[in-house]
Amino acid sequence: MVSIAAVLFLAAGNLAAEKPSEPSLLSVFPLGGQVGTTFETTVRGRSLDGAYALWFRSDAVQARVLSIEEEPVEPSASGNRKRKGGTVQHLRVEIQVREDLPIGSHPFRVVTPHGLSNPLTLHVHTEPVLIEQTDAHELPRQAQPLPEHPLAVHGRIHEVGQVDYYSFDARKGEELLFEAFSSGPLDPAVSLYALTGSWFDDDRAVRLAYHDDDVSYPGLSTESALRYRFAKDGNFLVRVNGFWGYGGLDHTYLLRIVQVEAGSTPKTGIRSEWKERTWTRRLDTERMKTLWSRSVPDLAPSLTDDEGKPKEGAVAAIREIPVVDADAEPTRLPVEPPEIPLPALIVGTIERPGDVDRVRFSTKEGDKLILEVETPEKTIPVMNPYLRVVDAAGVEAFTNVYSNVNVNGNASKQIRPKTAFAFSRDGDFTLDIRDITASYGDREMRYRVLVRPWVPHMGEVHIAEDHINLVAGEAKKLSVTTDQEEGYDGFVILSIEGLPQGVRAVPGTEVEPDSPPPFSVGKIERFRTKSQKATFVILPAPDAPATRMPAVAQVYAQPVVDGKLGDRIPVKDLLVMVTRQPESVSENQRKQATEASR
């Protein structure tokens, strides 16, 4: 602990010279460790002077800073020792993980006297740890032998073009899962090889399987996960490499080798925020109730009168309409589609290529309907649900395809998970549900389509920041944008609670940046909502005390319609730190260091 204090004193002295930058983290190695153990790891980053703690969301993981060291710089050809981007530091920490910490990834940040860093992820697993050897093992014959699996290998692609080979034993019939995660910029790919050699080359490793995520898109991992069942006993190789041969000190990875039965690493995220338009959001018969909860529920049309009888003109409850009888689906036969009451949740599957599920419904002039679609299993871009509403004469009324002319002057089309439409006349309509291609269909191409009336409500609340580092006496802006869904014309009360002592959030204004001239935006009103923007000024008093650890402040939104208040809804957690000007930092840190040294 004395050593930490010494480091802090040194750091504070340096800080007095110029305004310090906020800490930024580049990578961590090893990427984590085994649950229920204590291990060391090193965080690579910048502006880490005086770092004294790591912040985790859970208290089942504790960290202790061991040292901060400047990374030596290799002189360039010209003899220059200055590093582009500034000095890089190594923060060595000890991590203690309790047995009850959930397996998976846990975001953490480094706390310094100059504020809170960006997050990195610590991976916690049940498998024993193996650290990559320091000797090169980028050729099959140099492969690093691995002990019995399961195990978690922590490694690094040190240089561009480097690959890491590991050898391991597997048994016939054994099915293994190879999962690779990265910490920094590495995009890992995993390959399996048999060391059978070839007629040309005794050392040739023959590729058995390969995996690299094709794309990163919402809801799917950008990491690599390879499952393989071994056809015979033997010694095999697993290779980790970075996409396109990139590498460097921040290209660290965790390679988890387990029996498939052990399962993939669970996704452990932060509390989910309201998502109005994701493809995998849950649609159910309670959907309208949920939406009304984001408005003023008392204003929701009642279904029954005081005597419990159905109320005339009231919106009925959502009924689930399963479309299960594939033969009855009018793919090619002119079968009369079933009529559905509104609102309805249509549940079905695109069972085969070209499959079209079709239902009928009636509307009256002025009816406003929403089409929402969820793809609970296969989703974009593998499954692309296309919804099309046509009138009795076969004329298209609307679809869930948004057409516009994009910034390149090209026609662009996108399918959207939510579409709004107002009917201008009475009529019978048919809704076609299909995949936009004619090539795909199977039992995993499930959909849930909700056809319902509009529910004016507060939509997503957008706040870009997830943490704020404040300097006492210096204000910062916090912009909050609130979507007004389905004609919501109320307003929203925004508040922030839990700010640190001496910090206030007060209303403010900001100048809207100029927007580029619009291209042909098409029927954008069907797919995008209006929004309101508010600005907070986060104002720490000049004498606001510095925070040792970040305060978790909550942003709340409360709908107001016709003067009536809705529920207060928490919309975002913000980590807030208050630091002092460099002079006072020094004093403060001395105090802390003194306390620590006692």
Next chain:
Amino acid sequence: MTRVLLSCALLFGALSLYGAVEGESEIVSIRLVPEARTLSGKAASQQFVVMAKTAGGRELDLTEQARFTLADPELAAFRETGRVIAARDGETKVRAAVGAHEAEASLRIEGSSQQRPFSFSRDIAGIFTRRGCNGSGCHGGVKGQAGFKLSHNAVHPHDDYQWIVEGGVFQVTTNESEDPKEPRINLEHPESSLLLQKATMQVAHGGGPRFEKGSDDYATILNWIKAGAPYGEESGEDSSKIVRLETFPAEVVLEHGSRQRILVTAHLSDGTREDFTHQVLYEVNESEIADVSASGVIEAAKPGETAVSIKAAGRNARVGVGVVAQPLENYPDVPRNNFIDEEVFSKLRRFNIVPSELSSDEEFLRRVCLDLTGRLPPPRRVREFVKDNDPRKREKLVEVLFDSPEFVDYWTFRFSDLYRVAIFPIGINPKWTQMYSEWIRDFIERDRPYDEVARERIAAQGYASPTRHYLPYLQIPPPENMMGEEVRVYMGRRLDCAQCHDHPYEEWTQDQFWGMTAFFGPMFKLGGGETSVVFDFPDGKEVAPDVPSPKELRVVHPRTQEPVQPTLLDGTVVAFSDTGLPRRKLAKWMTSHPYFAEATVNRIWSLFFGRGFVNPVDDFRSTNPPTHPKLLTRLAEDFARNGFQLKHLMRTIVTSRTYQLSSATNTTNAADKINYSHALPRPLDAEILFDAITDVTGIEERFEVGTNRGVWRGGTAPLGTRAVQLRETDIYPSVFLDLYGRANRFSVPERDASPKLTQALHMLAGSTYNDKLWTEGARVFDWYQQGASDEEIVHDLYLVALSREPTKPELQNVKRLIARTPTREQALRDLQWAILSSREFAENH
């Protein structure tokens, strides 16, 4: 008198000894072609040909020397030599005699009093074809000639009719003719019609006289004008539509000065056949080798190969013509391994070319390793193979190579070239190229049926790997480009010329081009960025047409401005259905068409022999006929019968004796470049040569990721990555690979393997040839360090680079040169350079 003497001389030659081989050319029998025929209609005619068989098994055309008679002279009459004109209904025999030999054919005549209905397309437009008026160099050119346009080879008789009767000038982008319109006929004064006056040079005609006043063709046209210039019977679905032309013979081998008459039979849409020998246009490709008369008699001039193209209104055919040198005595009996050898050696026999000997084991080993895996065999494998006494060792080696990972690498590379796996300068998404490349690798590794693979790509939709082929840029390419590429890759045809006008040399029309293009018209990219999905507008109609698109989203015929329906080359219109995908039907049609198998076979064959039966490999056309049409057909049928499996095709090729012939030539085959009588040395492609140098020197390469413009630098391919393993060649800058002609993959690639001065300069001073020779880890450097003798080093160097031991003289010479060089180090370095710079190293032979 000259003709009589010539005929006598030929007859004498034919009846006595044919050529120099005594006894072999004695005539043993004759036959009439056709053996039986039915003539229908007034003045219907049939040309007969007399073919004589010699003791040596050859056939000669003796029509000119034969005496023709009819069993019942009342029924018909001979108009020219061997041409019968029907007079009355009935059945009779046509008899021919040559010396003591006789033959007869059956002739049936029916409807001899019935005049066939007039048809403009056949009776008038047919004259334009026969007289060469509608050729691409004349009025059949894109814009016609001197203000008069005819469709090429009368493929659009209605247009021809309009242009003749109404006048007008053809426009590329519209069907509307420009004023002034000048009719080519004069109904009031038929003989003053321009159509007749120009053709007979009564009025100046740039094309010269086409026929004489008073000739049959003149009379036909004049009578037509006098009759009011009717269109007559529709040519669309009527009985007179020509479905195809058949020729006898399909291929002919002649000696210098000998002749062969061609018979042309038109197969009509009603199932009947008609003799068109005297109703077609004959043109020869190489008139130095052979000539052809207007009535279809070929006369051989000098040894070589050529073809006679035959045109009737709207249809083409061809006859391959080979002119052979003097027959050989004691032509060897060449062993045959499979049907490739049967076809190749039969043709060589006909041409009196003797194939080379079987290649040596070393020669075969090096060749087959390079062709199947792109690698040189390691020295110890060379020694093993040469020592192996197993008579089936070549076949066994082929299977070993098929199963090797190097085979997968190499053919992934080959197909990545063809399938254009590339990032392109703007670098849309490298993960897409990875998906696409892995798909190629997978089909190679699993030897998936190639027709299935082709269908997957042609009809690719959604986010599947082959769809990335259709997203080389931010937008899906123009449909005409996509169609052109798919037809070129999978059918070996280039329709591009028909984009703006009917194809000038082929039967492809502008309508066919746009009909095929229409299959790709509804394709669109859904979404943006990494998750872009390829789909086709259901029903062919734009989805959500809510904004005016800056570009036309339908396929519109450039001339008519009408939307075009997807139409197969055979004219079948594929309707958009509610849930169907016309491209899927196109893919099925394309891969089941004989063009698919023959185009694939031709392309693969070219990779083993340095040339295809048709060259360029994707330019099949009647004016570019295959050198071995029957073999091409047999290989294609065998490929199809065996599940379109590439390995089967390759196995058939490399196990043939033809493939295994030596590159050493004999006196009969040294000049042969197209008949596979010996292995033709082929320069190694850039990537293969680069990898071979790496193998010989032992210094592996680290390919940097980047472009020649300097962006994206930073990554490298893993150490040990070979040039053939580079996924997207355009992001690995390499002076060497560029100099030696690697494909850029911007369009369907054609490598430029021609030698260049810059290659010589690179050889002298470039890093590839110089920096790897004498450094830590280099093969020879290490041997030198380990104290190997000169002899050991030379032996190993020859084995690793040339796949053979040095000969004794070579060894002695090299040792003497090493001894003479000031330092041993310098000598060994120079020796390596000399070997790497040699043709023996840089070629597959």
